Amino acid sequence: MPREKGRKLIAQNRRARHDYHIDDTYEAGIVLTGTEVKSLRAGRASLVEGFAQVKNGEVWLENVHIPEYSQGTWTNHAARRPRKLLLHREEIARLIGKTQEAGRTLVPLSLYFSEGKAKVEIALARGKRTYDKRRDIAEREAKRDIERALRRRR
Incomplete structure (x- = not known):
């Protein structure tokens, strides 16, 4: 069986970039059961309501929805069970320090296969205020209007 190459995106959390200021990103392996891999x-x-947290020196991915595998039997998994993330000890220590600061959280940005292994990209993020979100939307619309005007001039 030939080995997979590259990165195959499974799910992306677009809402996270809208709701949070992304400070730092980490790629983590994820501990899965067989039926979870087949479902992925x-x-x-779905990463929409997902978050990560540090418990007892380990990082856990919570509330990420991986639906039950349709061909699965009694060995099927629970859809929203906590899943352990695999990170280096130094990265976990850094995350422990950073998440204890006020307003910082860990959010999953994307779930993908990298060379056949399931990976999740998590971000150290700060929540955006409503006025920040409105400003981002206004900037995006202004850029779009400028691009539109430039295209018309050509």
């Missing part, structure tokens, strides 16, 4: 290979997952 079918391209089914």
Whole structure:
């Protein structure tokens, strides 16, 4: 069986970039059961309400929805169970320090297969205020209007 190459995106959390200021990103392996991997290979997952937290020196991914595998039997998994993330000890120590600061949280940005292994990209983030979100939307619309005007001039 040939080995997979590259990165195959499964799920992305677009809402996270809208709701949070992204400070730092980390790539982490994820501990999964067999039926979870099969469900992910079918391209089914949702990161919308997901978050990560540090418990007892380990990082856990909570509230990420990986639906039950349709062909699974009694060995099927729970859809929203906590899943352990695999990070280096130094990265975990850094995350422990950073998440204890006020207003910092860990949010999943994307879930993907990298060379056949399931990975999750988590971000150290600060929540945006409503006026920050409005300003970002206004900037995006202004850029779009400028691009539109430039295209018309050509």
